[in-house]
Amino acid sequence: MSSIARDRTSVGVEKSSRTRKPKGEGHSRRAEMLAAAERIFVEHGYEGATIRKIADEVGLSSTALYMHFADKGEILHEICRETFEKLIASNRRILADTADAEQQLKRMLDAYVAFGFRNPNAYRLVYLTRPIEARDGAETAAQQLGAELFGSLQSVLDRLQADGRLIVPDARVSAQLFWAGVHGVVSLIITKPYFEWGDGEALGQAMGAALLRGLIEPV
Helix, strand or coil, X not given: CCHHHHHHHXXXXXXXXXXXXXXXXXXXXXXXXXXXXXXXXXXXXXXHCCHHHHHHHCCCCHHHHHCCCCCHHHHHHHHHHHHHHHHHHHHHHHHHHCCCHHHHHHHHHHHHHHHHHHCHHHHHHHHCCCHHHHCCCHHHHHXXXXXXXXXXXXXXXXXXXXXXCECCCCHHHHHHHHHHHHHHHHHHHHXXXXXXXXXXXXXXXXXXXXXXXXXXXXX
């Protein structure tokens, strides 16, 4: 082997050793993979994302990544599942910590807004994935867990309806209005960053407060 060839080979080995990260605990590597996949799905789109790109992002071989996930559809499903479970857990804590239905509703709306702005990539994938792409992972999670998340919101509206406090006398429709209102703020600011928005969380909280005033009868 020539000296030039030896130099090239040694450079290749050195580069490979730099890009491959040491093995960590399974759960920490899995979290790295999901975080990397979130970024790549958003940056390149679901079709443009590949297992190779995700593996390279975390310094793994494609073979190593396949030991954790069967394909990118499974990765998308896992991102969506974890996102819904975090939101569901948040609502459960609010229901357990707060007795007043109106205060529960306010806290749920504020928590939803805060989650969206603090996890914009996950939010995009859960709520803004195109239907054709959602069939590969996001749709199943939405059907299984999204219904539970919405149900926890509607349960609060059911109590307000029983107390005769809903302007729109239908708890399910009222819950849809609250969700649509705060989702509109979060999704617009995430997807239109070039517009000169005010503070995102403040705008989301103001939307929630406006909906509360407009859709709930005062005591």
